[in-house]
Amino acid sequence: MLKKNTLILLFLSAIASSFSQNEFSLPSLEKDKIRFDLVGNLIIIPVELNGVELSFVLDSGVSKPILFNLAHVDSLQINKVETILIRGLGGGEPIEAIRSKQNFLRVGDAININQDIYMVFDNSINFTPRLGRPVHGIIGYDLFKNFIVEINYASKYIVLHRPDTYKYKSCKRCETFNLSFYKNKPYVTGEIEVDSTFIPLNLLIDTGSSDALWIFENEDKGLVPTENMYFEDFLGKGLSGNIYGKRSKIEKFKLKSFVLNNVNTAFPDSTSISFARKNIKRSGSVSGEVLKRFNIIVDYKNRKLTLKKNKNFKSAFSYNKSGIIIEQNGVMIVKERKNRSGLGFNDKSDSNIHVETVTHYKLSVKPAYTIVEIREDSPAEKAGLLKGDIIVTINNKETHLLKLQNVIGYFKSKTGKLINLKINRNGEMMLFTFRLEDVFKQKELP
Known part of the structure; x- marks a missing residue:
């Protein structure tokens, strides 16, 4: 009996050691397939936090998991906390949050026993009213960094692959892009057509936004909405308040050989994106309304993004015509x-x-x-x-x-x-x- 207990302790110790650096792992699997709901172009996945089942948006635009909508979460135990201020999009002030360490987080069969979580108690920071179903938080970099993540928008599932066992398949209809990173967020190069000339853009890949394309206005580079072809609109809600700007259309948006026509495009006002513009190389974001037209392989370790057209590719871009x-x-x-x-x-x-x-x-x-x-x-x-x-x-x-x-x-x-x-x-x-x-x-x- 002593020998058996010793072996169990050694096994648990080995698992704990593998998670000591705040990382996810698939202890006994090479990959794990997880079904998701696609609501308003957002990927909603099941997440278990300290034994409580929740729903999170898979958001490549966030560097740390953020938990909100806490009034509807019962029996959740939170470990080792400290109060901090965090800031996001929107014209308001930074908001108060609590940083909690050493939490247990499970996504499918992937687990992390040493996860940092940021909790926001401001009731206005909440996806649930906008999506019409319970959503308790967002997660991005901490999941993407440890796996090669396959996102199948057409069939609504993700697959977490262990990087050390994953092998790329030959794909003639795919395009592969180099990724760059700024504060743990992924960027890709796209192009828009302006006056018959294609202008390169450095775009955040943002699965946590339901829009199609955001462009930061820059008159010197010709990044402005076409005259008489835009209207002022509410664009959404960020961590630091409401976001307003201009809605317009771009005739052509290119991701290498993939060309999308008449793409809905938002030009957020400068006040709403002052925080985002700290990355002076950033031109905007490519988000859910575009990304859902592809099946995607995201490989942070090798700084690669692979896109393949799916059945949504030719769907027309629509927008709210009621106001x-x-x-x-x-x-x-x-x-x-x-x-x-x-x-x-x-x-x-x-x-x-x-x-x-x-x-x-x-x-x-x-x-x-x-x-x-x-x-x-x-x-x-x-x-x-x-x-x-x-x-x-x-x-x-x-x-x-x-x-x-x-x-x-x-x-x-x-x-x-x-x-x-x-x-x-x-x-x-x-x-x-x-x-x-x-x-x-x-x-x-x-």
């Missing part, structure tokens, strides 16, 4: 109708049977989809919609029966589509109607 930004924000009480059938009898003869239908109603708590931003001079604003309005029905469909992304999909439909909304505004039901508009075509008119 409405909605979130799953709070709940609403819904009166649901329940019919129950039963047998009845005629008073004159027991042989005369009839069926009675009795209607019952049940009150249920359902998610509320709330308007949180409205673009100036948009169809929604001109129709009279306001921030804080709760969408009860859209085109006669009750929104509590729809997922958030399905509701958003209505606003990305064809130009001219009629949108009918029933709105709850401070307890009063109101009806609004508007048609989706192509902002770019409007601006081309004299």
